[in-house]
Amino acid sequence: MFNRSARAERRQEDQMKLYWCPHTRSFSILWLMEEAGLPYERVLVDIHAGEQRKETYLSINPMGKVPALVDGETVVAEQGAICAYVADRYPESGLAPRIDEPSRGRYLEWLFFAGSCIEPAFMEKVSGWEVKPTMSGWGNYDRVVAALERALAQGPWVLGERFSAADIMIGSGVHFGLAFGMLDKKPVFTAYEERLVARPAFQRAHEIDEAGAVERVKAS
């Protein structure tokens, strides 16, 4: 149940709790925790059984969605916010540029871009929305895809040579976009995805997620 490399020796009751459900967006935070190499406990919220709408969980995430993270008295939901929290609270994870580094600007931009631009752009695509690009915050699907292509053209990561939590957010978007046909399989996206999938932390998260999916079905 706990991360292999327990860099920080924490008592079990002090460990971070990741509220998660297999095969959901909470995969990105599973991956984040594996990249961070910090001990954490996973708490299954079976969204197929409606557990996300129970009062106990709504007090953690009033949106009734996974993921959410509890670290001592800190409670944080929303993938981007969780990435920002963990990367800054545990700088030894090396997942964020320092606040005074020039790359910090782009780092924050891409961290926010995932939720505020990629997510709605994919919804626009699958739902066939007609949007006015100058009025919608995300422009439109084509603009978002063009921005992503530009950002990933150099590589290997969104900040260039340095992998960061921004790659977890952008990478999850690209990964799911390719998997669900919301992104064309252009080499710029498939090559980036291949680099992401090759990361040991991604593979560990994938194994945990798959094992969790089997256990969830058995238990239900």
Ligand SMILES: N[C@@H](CCC(=O)N[C@@H](CS)C(=O)NCC(=O)O)C(=O)O
């Ligand atoms: N904006 C949220 C989205 C999370 C989300 O949509 N989670 C879905 C699973 S992929 C969920 O919990 N759905 C259950 C529900 O809405 O009842 C984030 O970035 O964390």
